[in-house]
Amino acid sequence: MTATDGRVSRTEAMMQQIKRSPLGQQVIPLEAAIGWPVPLRKGDQVYVRVPFFTKRDNPAGGAEIYPPSALVTLRWATAIPVEYVSFSFSTPWTFDQPEPGTPIGRFPHPAVEVTAREYLAMRHELLSMYDELLDTLVERGPISGEWASRFGDLLGKVVEPSLEPYYRDLAPRFFDRFIPRKTS
Amino acid sequence: MVSRTEYSAGKSRLEKLLLTTIDLARELDNTDLAEQLATAQVQLSREELRLVVCGEFKRGKSSLINALLEQPNLFPVDVDITTSVVTTISYAEQEKVHLVRSSSDGNPETLLITRPEIPDFVTESANPKNHRRALQVSIKGPFDSLSPGLMVVDTPGVGGINIEHSAITYSHIGGADVVLFVCQANQPMSSQEILFIERIKENCKHILFAMTKIDQVSDFEAVLESNRQKLSIVLDQPASDIDILPVSSSLKLAHLKSGLQIDLEESNFPEFEERLWRELRNRRGTVLLERGVGRLREAIEELASPVRVELSAYEVSTQQELNEIEKQLDDSMAALKEVQANEGQWKRELTAEINELRTQVGTALLMRQRLRVKSNFQSYLDDDNLIKTPQTIGSHVVGDLGLAVQLINDEIDSRGRAIQKRLIDTLDAQIESNYTTRLSVSVESPDLSHVATMQKSDGIYRKLDYGRRVSIHSIGSASLGAAAGGLVGAILGSFIMPGLGTLAGFQQGLMIGGGGGSLFGSAFGIRRGIDDISTEDDQLRRQELRTQLDPLIEETFVDIQAQLSTTISVLSDQIVDDLQSAVQAKIESLGASIETFREARKRTKVESQEHARALREILGRTEGISQELDRIERQSVTTQTMPHSSIATELLKKPIASGGVDNDLDYGDWAEEDGF
Structure with missing residues (x-):
């Protein structure tokens, strides 16, 4: 898959399918946006954890974003959901949270200096790389430094800065591996 | 019926149109739609049925x-x-x-x-x-x-x-x-x-x-x-x-x-198979093309609708008309806030409706179904032939219980939807009457000098995005009759969309989770009980069946009643949540509209004309796609045969690992840990 051939990757199709699934229609709010997937391997199985966060469109452009509200885990081989967690019930966050209803940031973030077209191209490339990554996790194959560098570079560019701490709480090793923490 | 060649031609044209529309959707920042169309394209290319x-x-x-x-x-x-x-x-x-x-x-x-x-x-x-x-x-x-x-x-x-x-x-x-x-x-x-x-x-x-x-x-x-x-x-x-x-x-x-x-x-299988496969062959091309054409039509409407709304704003004629629109928007906002402030009123209506639902379904319908199951059971016992096969009676009772739950489930589903619809209609009527009564537009000579646009460089996409959002809930507002009224109606929209889908999915899920389990238990209880009946005497059989099944029927209805009570309570909460969210979303949406509208009025005539031109160009593209869809539909909606899937497995992977390059190879161990 290339960034411009218009086809969807398995990861992207899976992400889209969640909201249309009976589970998604039942528990995912209509206005929820889909976050970046997090790979998880347990025993022989590989899973994809997909966070959802609330996004409210701003008429002046872009949208305001709120902390993740839910997490759905799907098995990579079958795309069947295996777990749903609502963060309105309990949260895993290790840092202080803003008052409920307070946005945590904006999309696109002012610091993300890319055009919409560039963003979409990166998004498509990254999601196709997720396919490769997840398949490789199943096979327990090695991941080259070059590939990881490109993946991390893309992920670092598209992850909304205000959501990054939340992602790190959800999957510290994954994000540390591909987006090393900045040392102050 | 068209030939295979014509089908292939239709498919090829449809694939091109899909790509064109994907590009347009991305250009207008509608990434969700672009993704959905990309999925449709994959399905079309694989010819899956x-x-x-x-x-x-x-x-x-x-x-x-x-x-x-x-x-x-x-x-x-x-x-x-x-x-x-x-x-x-x-x-x-x-x-x-x-x-x-x-x-x-x-x-x-x-x-x-x-x-x-x-x-x-x-x-x-x-x-x-x-x-x-x-x-x-x-x-x-x-x-x-x-x-x-x-x-x-x-x-x-x-x-x-x-x-x-x-x-x-x-x-x-x-x-x-x-x-x-x-x-x-x-x-x-x-x-x-x-x-x-x-x-x-x-x-x-x-x-x-x-x-x-x-x-x-x-x-x-x-x-x-x-x-x-x-x-x-x-x-x-x-x-x-x-x-x-x-x-x-x-x-x-x-x-x-x-x-x-x-x-x-x-x-009769030879004929059955011949007709079945013929029907599938004949319909296959139609189904695949219809699916693609239908999806594209929806997409085109989704893309064009906000553009039309926005264009209509530029085509509003006079200063007085613009003042009227602004006033209507302000009035509508006041009406919405009033609804929000007085939510106790519709909550009281809801409580009354829910109480009625409890009485009608939770008590009366449940009672009727219980009596029906018991009465049917008695008639099975009285049947001299049936009594000789207790297992058949057990199956009939199990079937009657299943039907009872199905009927109760359907009833609660349809009544829940009706309650929500009535509340939504009431709220819509309150909002609409508030601005329609104040609408008075007189049309003078065209003058767009005070309606302007946002900067074309980045603003067009933002504004289109906003337009798309508000137009989803358009109600048309035929009663307003003027461009201004149509515009306000489209911006204000209706409450209908946000709630019903969620409600239906939620309600169905809840009933499935509850009722099924208890009924399964009863079904097994019934079967186990009947397996133990060994007597040859009809009267004794009747007595034993009654002893076995009467308590199980009662137990099942107690379970259903408990489940129903929970379901109705959660249903009520869900309706409240949906309506509160809908009102809040509408206030936010309208607030955004007012802000954008005021901004637009500050722009120059030249800017507004330039923007209107850009909008017309987009509309022209969507109309071109629609016309091509019409042609495909006319020429390629049926076909005789379909080629086998020509899509080979595409090896998309570029080398994820470059063997031997890394001294410290990463085998994805980081994926083993779960931070959450």
């Missing part, structure tokens, strides 16, 4: 599939209750059967099993209460009658004791390209079957009918005609146009065993 076989339980679906595929033992038949496992069957050169099941830690896992093992997972006798946690069976094999790209989906029967079966079946109908509905020759279609077909019709327009068990009746024509008449009403077609294919699976299977030609002829 799903034939979903469904019907009420005990109608012979499994036998029909066995006979159709000429695989007598593929699916077990004549079992008491099958589990809720969905089975998919498709063509492959080598046979492989995969079972998806929930593993001991609750995660699904896929196992390679053998064909003789299938009954171990899909029958209640070998897998009671689905203790093996089977979810789905996928069978691929060299089934000559299945062409590549065609997938047959066997669903659990609906209308039986287990509501979960119905839910699973309904969930698969949404993804069906063609439905094969199975009924039987020894009884006319029931009202439940007709209701089922009504629900299928909402989701799939291609329905074929098979009438099984024609060997069990001397003359099936009367039932066939009766079914045609009923279907004529529900499908709104002349009875003569409704094709029901009569068939006997058991005679076809007998023929496979004995080789006797007479069995094959009397099974």
Whole structure:
């Protein structure tokens, strides 16, 4: 898959399918946006954890974003959901949270200096790389430094800065591996 | 009917249009739509077709599939209750059967099993209460009658004791390209079957009918005609146009065993197969193209609608008109805030409606169903023939209980929707009356000098995005009659959209989770109890059956009542949440509209003209796509044959690992840890 051939990757199709699934229609709010997937391997199985966060469109452009509200885990081989967690019930966050209803940031973030077209191209490339990554996790194959560098570079560019701490709480090793923490 | 070449040409044009529309959607920052269209493109290119076989339980679906595929033992038949496992069957050169099941830690896992093992997972006798946690069976094999790209989906029967079966079946109908509905020759279609077909019709327009068990009746024509008449009403077609294919699976299977030609002829399978595959071939191209054309039409409307709304703002004629629009927007905002401030009023209405629901469904309907089940049970006991087969009476009672739950479920579903709709209509009426009464527009000479645009460089996409959002809920506002009214109506919209979908999904899920479990328990209790009845005396049998089944029926209704009470409470909460969210969303949306509108009024005439030109150019592109869709529909909606899928497996992977390059290779161990 290339960034411009218009086809969807398995990861992207899976992400889209969640909201249309009976589970998604039942528990995912209509206005929820889909976050970046997090790979998880347990025993022989590989899973994809997909966070959802609330996004409210701003008429002046872009949208305001709120902390993740839910997490759905799907098995990579079958795309069947295996777990749903609502963060309105309990949260895993290790840092202080803003008052409920307070946005945590904006999309696109002012610091993300890319055009919409560039963003979409990166998004498509990254999601196709997720396919490769997840398949490789199943096979327990090695991941080259070059590939990881490109993946991390893309992920670092598209992850909304205000959501990054939340992602790190959800999957510290994954994000540390591909987006090393900045040392102050 | 068009030729294969014409089909291919239509498909090729449709693929190009999809790509063009994907580009347009991305240009307008509608990434969700672009993604959906990309999925549609993949489906079109793979030429996948799903034939979903469904019907009420005990109608012979499994036998029909066995006979159709000429695989007598593929699916077990004549079992008491099958589990809720969905089975998919498709063509492959080598046979492989995969079972998806929930593993001991609750995660699904896929196992390679053998064909003789299938009954171990899909029958209640070998897998009671689905203790093996089977979810789905996928069978691929060299089934000559299945062409590549065609997938047959066997669903659990609906209308039986287990509501979960119905839910699973309904969930698969949404993804069906063609439905094969199975009924039987020894009884006319029931009202439940007709209701089922009504629900299928909402989701799939291609329905074929098979009438099984024609060997069990001397003359099936009367039932066939009766079914045609009923279907004529529900499908709104002349009875003569409704094709029901009569068939006997058991005679076809007998023929496979004995080789006797007479069995094959009397099974009517040659004609059935010929008509079924012909219909599928004929419809396949139509279905695939229709699916693509339909999706594209929706997409074009989604893209064009906000552009039209925005253009109408620039075409508003006078300063006075603009003042009126602004005033209406402010008035509408005031009305919305009033609704929000006085939510106690509609909550009181809701409470009254919910109390009524509790009385009507939770008490009266439940009572009626309980009496019906008990009265039917008594009539079974009084029947001198039935009493000789206690197991049959048990099956009838189990069926009656399942029907009772189904009816209660349907009732609560439809009443819940009605309550929400009434509240929404009331709120909509309050808001609408508030601004329509103040609407007074006089049209003077065109002057757009005070309506301007945002900066073209980045603003156009933002504004279009905003327009798309508000137009989704457009109600048209015919009563306003003027461009200004239409614009305000479109911006203000209706409350209808946000709630109903969520509510329906939620409600169904809750009932499935609750009622099914308790009923299953009762069904097993009933069967176990009856197994113990060994007496030959009819009176003693009656007495024992009453002793066994009366408490179980009562127990089941106590369970249903408890479940209903919870369901209605949560339903009420959900309606409140939905409406509160809808009002808040509307306030935010309208606030954004007012802000944008005021900004626009500050722009210059030149800017507004430039922006209007850009909008017209976009509209022109969407109209061009629509016209091309019209041409495709006219020329390529039917076809005789379809080529086999030409899409080879595409190896998309670039080298993820470059062997030997890294000294410290990463094998993805970081994925093992779960931070949460």
